[in-house]
Amino acid sequence: MPVLLGCRLTTKGCTEIVRWANGWIGYGTDLDLFASQVATLRSQWTDARRGAAGPLIRPMLGIVDDDTPRLSFDRFAALGVDQVVLDLQVAEGDVLTILDRYAAVLTRL
Numbered sequence: 001m002p003v004l005l006g007c008r009l010t011t012k013g014c015t016e017i018v019r020w021a022n023g024w025i026g027y028g029t030d031l032d033l034f035a036s037q038v039a040t041l042r043s044q045w046t047d048a049r050r051g052a053a054g055p056l057i058r059p060m061l062g063i064v065d066d067d068t069p070r071l072s073f074d075r076f077a078a079l080g081v082d083q084v085v086l087d088l089q090v091a092e093g094d095v096l097t098i099l100d101r102y103a104a105v106l107t108r109l
Contacts, residue, residue, distance in 0.1 A: 002023060003020075003021050003022050003023075004022060004024060004025050004056060004100060005021040005022070006024075006026070007026075008027075009041060010062035014040060014044055014099035016038075018041070018044050018048045018055075019048075021057040022055065023056025024041060024056070024058070025058045025069055026058075026060065027034050027059070027060055028059025028072060028076065028084070029062065031071075031075045035075070041055055041057070043102055054080075057079065057080065057081050058085050059076055059081055060084075060085055060087045061084060063086075063087075063088065066101070066105050069105050069106065070105070072084075078090070086102065
């Protein structure tokens with residue numbers, strides 16, 4: 001089972017991911033920043049000779065409008081992301097209703 005470190009991608013965070021983790025869970029809200037962070041992490045991963053497959057990358061998205069997942073998922077796919085984590089920690093109301101809404105959005109992708 002892979003071990004993913006969820007952290008801000010500071011110098012220390014990146015170092016720790018490369019040193020002992022199998023990948024990273026980061027915030028995927030700012031897509032340009034996220035893409036830059038992925039490039040930095042992959043570069044350091046390669047420099048450390050951690051393996052050609054590279055680190056697992058799992059962006060986390062908060063509760064957003066229905067258009068954001070479509071735009072984000074296209075960008076995440078281009079970055080080689082295979083899974084997205086939905087951050088429901090601050091969900092207000094019924095979580096099942098939120099999940100149903102996301103399921104409807106995702107089936108349209």
